[in-house]
Amino acid sequence: MSTYKAPLTDIRFALYDVLGAEALFAKLGYVDATRDVLDAVLDEAARFTETVLAPLNSVGDEIGCGFDKATGDVTTPPGFQQAYTQFIEGGWTGLTAAPEHGGQGLPHAMGVPLNEMINAANLAWGNFPLLSHGAVEALRQHGEDWQREAFLKPIVDGRWTGTMCLTEPHCGTDLGLLKTRAEPNADGSYAISGTKIFITAGEHDLTENIVHLVLAKLPDAPPGAKGISLFVTPKFKVARDGSMGERNALRCGSIEHKMGIKGSVTCVMNFDGAEGYLVGEPHKGLLAMFTMMNTARLGVGLQGVGLSERAYQNALRYSLDRLQTRSLSGPKFPDKPADPIIVHPDVRRMLLTVKSLVEGSRLLALHAGTLIDVAHHAEDAAEREQADVLVSFLTPISKACQTEWAIENTYNALQCFGGHGYIREHGMEQLARDARITTLYEGxxxxxxxxxxxxxxxxxxxxxxxxxxxxxxxxxxxxxxxxxxxxxxxxxxxxxxxxxxxxxxxxxxxxxxxxxxxxxxxxxxxxxxxxxxxxxxxxxxxxxxxxxxxxxxxxxxxxxxxxxxxxxxxxxxxxxxxxxxxxxxxxxxxxxxxxx
Amino acid sequence: MSTYKAPLTDIRFALYDVLGAEALFAKLGYVDATRDVLDAVLDEAARFTETVLAPLNSVGDEIGCGFDKATGDVTTPPGFQQAYTQFIEGGWTGLTAAPEHGGQGLPHAMGVPLNEMINAANLAWGNFPLLSHGAVEALRQHGEDWQREAFLKPIVDGRWTGTMCLTEPHCGTDLGLLKTRAEPNADGSYAISGTKIFITAGEHDLTENIVHLVLAKLPDAPPGAKGISLFVTPKFKVARDGSMGERNALRCGSIEHKMGIKGSVTCVMNFDGAEGYLVGEPHKGLLAMFTMMNTARLGVGLQGVGLSERAYQNALRYSLDRLQTRSLSGPKFPDKPADPIIVHPDVRRMLLTVKSLVEGSRLLALHAGTLIDVAHHAEDAAEREQADVLVSFLTPISKACQTEWAIENTYNALQCFGGHGYIREHGMEQLARDARITTLYEGxxxxxxxxxxxxxxxxxxxxxxxxxxxxxxxxxxxxxxxxxxxxxxxxxxxxxxxxxxxxxxxxxxxxxxxxxxxxxxxxxxxxxxxxxxxxxxxxxxxxxxxxxxxxxxxxxxxxxxxxxxxxxxxxxxxxxxxxxxxxxxxxxxxxxxxxx
Structure with a gap:
């Protein structure tokens, strides 16, 4: 079994010493984000992820999610519900959300170490709350007042989760091809019909409602990507006063059998005239979806950092413990039957490759996080604009490099174990399988x-x-x-x-x-x-x-x-x-x- | 499901056009290795691997091997036995073995395309006969006359298989640390006691006997790697006249749960005073083991080539079929809703990376195969010696690069599928999981x-x-x-x-x-x-x-x-x-x- 301990020293170094976060947060008006508060958040995040999430990581992989074909219900792995309840109770879902929506209003950048720790501890579990952030942003920026009122607080509280319903069997990257239709209802809502695939957390038993943000075409839609609209389409209908109504006409048709992230559920979602509510302008759905997507891309990039950190910790421990052959320059531990393999240059090459990539990635990710805060909260408009341009430039680098490096890092860390790395009980191969999704999803x-x-x-x-x-x-x-x-x-x-x-x-x-x-x-x-x-x-x-x-x-x-x-x-x-x-x-x- | 068709055109090109195999084989005295015979062998190998082995590839992965803890018996996946029977009946186990041991005496190099095809079709199945080649070589070069008489023919015939028992829980690379003991019996045999791990095909239901080549230490062994001896230790005892006797005191203690090659069995083997027969000189076991190991290393290198070829074929098919977005330089198939993704430069980059590495690897591997023939059969002693030096130099390059490229190739091929590559039913993720062992085992x-x-x-x-x-x-x-x-x-x-x-x-x-x-x-x-x-x-x-x-x-x-x-x-x-x-x-x- 692989283990995990949050790398608090390096996270603090990156945040405070390299990025000067204390001064930055103060300058941006985050008056509550004092060093004491930030440190307490980091300590508590470490405790929660190490003790609650990390022990469930192999459970999720071994048992996976259950699916009841008759009802379309999904069962999460043992312990996932209890962990989610603690997650809500700790206020983690709203850590960086605005106070007016029930959030704690901490800087966006503080979500970065939190999510790194969640992903390192239990990537599959982390996928359940992951897309809620993007749903909040899309509704906050593009939703109508009643939608913000009705949906944001329950999502920020963690009582509901969000999804992104983009992909269809014949289209993923090329959303202009999508076939899901939205027909206007008499009451101003829409009837959504179509099939969406690869919907992460599309169905589960963690929350009382699930809020699907669905791309679909209106009857008068122009062809291609310019004819796509966005609809908020909850599992249980939501009235304009925010009250939950009857079950909506949508359900999970099947769940995918995957290489990894087996504790996370990937759903085929069938919409059969489900009641949805238009978000933003007609035919301008891609714009709102990009809001979600950029958030999600940085989030997936953090999955790469988390997996890499966990891989490093375990490879280092093994390399210090495993005794095998002598150093070429003479025994380093002559009283032992052989030297620990960390004496060998090629093992060091692998470890230092992981170490240098993971610590560097952490800064890449944290920097992007701080830029989002600057883009939202800097006093100077030009400064906000520049931060936005820069984070837009860095987002694909951060997402793709951190995940590609996670492939390499989990490879090298497993390689340090020799043949033992290939055996499931050591847990290294799970990290490699889990990492493999990160260079695929969200682009x-x-x-x-x-x-x-x-x-x-x-x-x-x-x-x-x-x-x-x-x-x-x-x-x-x-x-x-x-x-x-x-x-x-x-x-x-x-x-x-x-x-x-x-x-x-x-x-x-x-x-x-x-x-x-x-x-x-x-x-x-x-x-x-x-x-x-x-x-x-x-x-x-x-x-x-x-x-x-x-x-x-x-x-x-x-x-x-x-x-x-x-x-x-x-x-x-x-x-x-x-x-x-x-x-x-x-x-x-x-x-x-x-x-x- | 991934599919496989043997790349006969390219194999023939490599063999005949690039390496000039016809003239070479003739020069080396392989009088039966005419173009007609070689072509017939390639055609039949293609038919067998495509129609018999390839359909069992996902079966092996899904069902895996069974283990009965009470008896220590291992059950291979459905269909593996019938395929093995056909394999024997086709004479494949003895294709390149000497006629005096019941082989067909074809050039060693002809085993290279055969094994590439087997590995592409069904890597896990291929692991059952794989180590027999090395056992044959070790016994042929280092065994006593009675051992060659008793063991070689049944192994060459495929009625028995071989294993290499090197690794122990505390040592893999550093065999000097091994603890397995060999005590002399009164009759000249030895009592072998100890635990070996990671034994590929250590137990199975394909053959009537299994021949373990076991590294162990004699009571008077000097410490370290200079005190290791090799013992042939069959599952059922074998008398000097070659007759099979009672069950030997060895059994499979458990089987590993692995990331991939699930149709292949990886055993913990417990030797409890099992009767073994010394191969070669006392304390000189590593020499004989290296004979096996070099053969096995080139064999694992071919696993890389086979997996890469299969990965390429499926990625190419998908890239020609999948329609998604338009070429940046304008629609290439304006009558279709989108262009096939092979129009996109980055998809081409991935495909050409795989193509160039797999076709190049094929030549690297085939060249090594011809060098072994030259080293064994050239008339001129200096030519034999040079070929031996060159193949020794090229063996680690061939093994390691072909398997590392298999990691990259299965990565890129899966990546061409986008998110679909992560789903088990497409079969691409199995190739990636299976490939992951190849950079670990046999060094x-x-x-x-x-x-x-x-x-x-x-x-x-x-x-x-x-x-x-x-x-x-x-x-x-x-x-x-x-x-x-x-x-x-x-x-x-x-x-x-x-x-x-x-x-x-x-x-x-x-x-x-x-x-x-x-x-x-x-x-x-x-x-x-x-x-x-x-x-x-x-x-x-x-x-x-x-x-x-x-x-x-x-x-x-x-x-x-x-x-x-x-x-x-x-x-x-x-x-x-x-x-x-x-x-x-x-x-x-x-x-x-x-x-x-």
């Missing part, structure tokens, strides 16, 4: 890459990149006299310059051939992620030096950063070469020649 | 890398590398006037030169610090694999041009090679930088700082 890595290279870069003349490069240059300039940082600042500056040049190269080629966008996209995404992490590692060393942390902590940060710059950052060489090779090597082959 | 990737960098390079003054570079240079020289190949020959030569320089750099640093070997090892392994594949891709283009294949086939080879050189080979840049960064970034951190 595959390829879709994130297209979003980054196309919508967030080509369409904005690289506005987001320019803001990020300015931030990197400001940091470099601030520390350029510091000899102890030059080993990081110098290559970071070189990479920043190269990043800008590579971007220009792609955009110039794309002016002549739009396929260049797609051809560069995934390598560009990884390139961006590795340079972003180089920035966070350089900043981590600087922040550690300036902090009150122990010498061992400071040294560990510096050594991990050195490893990162020596061993991981060079991956940018391969990605840069692939980007610069252009579209031709990808596009030359006719479809029929792929099979010869 | 992890890290162990292969150490074998390559230490035993096969540092200890031999890079003898194997020099032979391979000579082969590359001979090819380059042969074609240096050919303008149509210069786009490949030029970078290949550069990489060959760089490979030699990197090797020298590691060996020089290692003279001062043995940790440099381990620090460079895994990156050196990948670097080597990518350059080796560049060589095979350049040769593939040359061989295709010179062949009677269709223009489409030739063009496909050239386009895939171009993709490989543009998009995959640049990964060597990152590996070279990591190699050159040396041991310091890995070794600096004290063990206790990994947790801070």
């Amino acid at each position: 595959t890595t390829g879709i994130q890459a297209l979003d980054l290279m196309g919508r967030k870069t080509a369409s904005t003349k690289a506005a987001g990149l320019k803001l990020f490069l300015t931030q990197i240059e400001a940091f470099a300039k601030e520390h350029e006299g510091d000899a102890s940082l030059s080993e990081f600042i110098l290559p970071l500056r070189q990479k920043a310059t190269e990043w800008a040049a590579l971007t220009q190269g792609v955009l110039q080629r794309a002016a002549g051939n739009p396929e260049e966008i797609g051809a560069a996209s995934t390598d560009y995404l990884f390139y961006s992620g590795y340079v972003a992490l180089a920035y966070w590692w350089a900043r981590s060393v600087a922040a550690a030096e300036a902090s009150a942390h122990s010498d061992a902590f400071k040294q560990s940060k510096r050594e991990t950063a050195r490893f990162y710059f020596a061993r991981i950052l060079p991956r940018t060489l391969a990605h840069a070469a692939a980007i610069e090779s252009g579209a031709a090597p990808l596009m030359a082959m006719d479809a029929e020649r792929f099979g010869t | 992890t990737t890290g162990i292969q890398a150490l074998d390559l960098m230490g035993r096969k390079t540092a200890s031999t003054k890079a003898a194997g590398l020099k032979l391979f570079l000579t082969q590359i240079e001979a090819f380059a020289k042969e074609h240096e006037g050919d303008a149509s190949l210069s786009e490949f020959i030029l970078p290949l030569r550069q990489k060959a030169t760089e490979w030699a320089a990197l090797t020298q750099g590691v060996l020089q640093r290692a003279a001062g610090n043995p940790e440099e070997i381990g620090a460079a090892s895994t990156d050196y392994l990948f670097y080597s694999g990518y350059v080796a594949l560049a060589y095979w891709w350049a040769r593939s283009v040359a061989a295709a041009e010179a062949s009677a294949h269709s223009d489409a086939f030739k063009q496909s080879k050239r386009e895939t090679a171009r993709f490989y050189f543009a998009r995959i080979l640049p990964r060597t840049l990152a590996h070279a930088a990591a190699i050159e960064s040396g041991a310091a970034p890995l070794m600096a951190m004290d063990a206790e700082r990994f947790g801070t």
Whole structure:
């Protein structure tokens, strides 16, 4: 069985020392977000996730969810209900929600460590409350007054959960193809009919109601993506006064059998004239859905961080315990029958790869969290706007890189166990199976890459990149006299310059051939992620030096950063070469020649 | 469900056109290995694996093996017995074994396509006969006359299977620590006592006897790896006349629950004074075991090729069928509601990555197979010796790269399916789970890398590398006037030169610090694999041009090679930088700082 202990020291370091969250939150007007309060939140989140959620992780995997075909009911794994009750009672569902909707009004960024811990402790369980955040945002920003009144408080309280109903059997990425229909009813509501698939937490036994946010087409909808509307469609009907009515005409038709996240339920949802209420403008549903999706994407990115952290902890423990062969430079523990495998350079390579990627990812994710707070609460409109542009740019990087690294991290951590990693009882293979969904749902890595290279870069003349490069240059300039940082600042500056040049190269080629966008996209995404992490590692060393942390902590940060710059950052060489090779090597082959 | 069709065109191309197998086999004295015979073998292997084994692949995964705790008996999944009976009846178990042991005496290299097909069709099933080959080799080379007489024919006939009993709970890589004991009996046999774990096919219901090759220590054994002896220890005792006697004192204590290869059984084997017969010299068991292990390592490498091929076929089919969004350069199939996803550059990137790695891997594996034939049958002793040195060098590259690429290939193929890839019914996630064992068993990737960098390079003054570079240079020289190949020959030569320089750099640093070997090892392994594949891709283009294949086939080879050189080979840049960064970034951190 794999174990989990919340990495509070590193979370606090990232939040307070690197990102300066205390001062930032104060500046943004979060008067209650004092250090004492934040620390208490982190301590309590650690206690809850370590003691309540983590022990249920393998239970969810072994037993999974039950489905009653006759009733369409879903049963969650043993213990999930009790854990959810405690979650509500602890006020966790409303941690960062606005007080007027029953929330605690803490900064959005505080949801980041909370969700990292939830995902590390029990990813499958975490999927039940996950999409509620997005539902809150979509209703808050796009819903009518009565919808906000009726739906937000129960969701924020955790008494109801939310879903996103986008995908249909024949369309996922290409929502313009969707077939679900919405017919107007006499009372202003709509009758929703169609089949949605891959609905996470579409049905379960944790709450008294489930609020589906469903994409569908009105009878007069223009074709394609411009004819999609959004409807809030609850499992039990909700009147305008917020009271719950009779069961709605929707039900779970079946649940998927998956590679992992078996404690999480993935539903086929059948809507059979279900009563739904239009959210936002007719035919403008995608806009509202993107509000949910961006929140969900950062949330899935945190699943990558959580899994990676748990994988690291267990691989490290095993590597310190497992005795096998001697160090090549002579016995390190001559009184033992063999040395612990952590003495071997290649085991260290695996561990340091995970460590450097997970601690870097944590900053990538937390930074995005703070940017959302700035975008919502900064006094200055230009500052809000810039934060919004920057977080839009960083969201696909954060989602895709953190999840791709989770694939690699769970791979390397399992590999440290040798053959034992493949055996279920050690729990490492569950982490690898669970991680495998994260590069698929809420937009595959390829879709994130297209979003980054196309919508967030080509369409904005690289506005987001320019803001990020300015931030990197400001940091470099601030520390350029510091000899102890030059080993990081110098290559970071070189990479920043190269990043800008590579971007220009792609955009110039794309002016002549739009396929260049797609051809560069995934390598560009990884390139961006590795340079972003180089920035966070350089900043981590600087922040550690300036902090009150122990010498061992400071040294560990510096050594991990050195490893990162020596061993991981060079991956940018391969990605840069692939980007610069252009579209031709990808596009030359006719479809029929792929099979010869 | 994933499907499988044996890639006979490409297998024949690799065998006949690239490797010139017909002429080679004739030169080595395989008079029966005519083109007609070889083609018939390939056709029949395709028929057997496609129609008998492939349909049982998901059955094995869904149902797995049964275990009766009371008797220690193991039940294989439904259909596995009948398939095994057909396998024996087809004479497949003895395809490449010597006629004097009942084999068909075909070249060893012909086992390579056979095993690729078996592994693609049903990896878990393939594990039952897999280790018999190694048992045959160990007994043939190291066994006494009566042992060869008694054991070889039944194993070659497939009536008995073999196992390798190495690992114990506290030791896998470090066999010097093993605790299993062998006490001499009065009759010259030995009483074997101890517990072995991770024994593939240690118990099953396919054959009347199972022949365990067990590592154990004699009472007078010197400590460590120099005190290990090998014993053939059958499930049912075998007399010197070859007759089967009573049940031996060994049994399966439990079977493992694994991430994948669920149709294959992984046993804890308890030996309780079981009668065993010493193979080879006392205390020299590791030598005989390495004979088995090298065979098994190439066999596991082929598991990587087989899984990758199956993954590619299914990803390609899905990418041609699935309609989703339009090409960025305008609709390619305007009469359809959307374009098939193969129009998108990033989907092509994934498919071409798999295609280039799997077709390149096929040549890497087949080349190793032909080298074994040369090492055994060349007339010239120096030629035999060189082939042996070269295949020893290439074995860890072949095993580790082909399996690591199988991880990547099954990842990319699944990714082409989007969320559908995560659902069990599509069969892609089984391929990913099955692939995950291949970088662990028969020596992890890290162990292969150490074998390559230490035993096969540092200890031999890079003898194997020099032979391979000579082969590359001979090819380059042969074609240096050919303008149509210069786009490949030029970078290949550069990489060959760089490979030699990197090797020298590691060996020089290692003279001062043995940790440099381990620090460079895994990156050196990948670097080597990518350059080796560049060589095979350049040769593939040359061989295709010179062949009677269709223009489409030739063009496909050239386009895939171009993709490989543009998009995959640049990964060597990152590996070279990591190699050159040396041991310091890995070794600096004290063990206790990994947790801070």
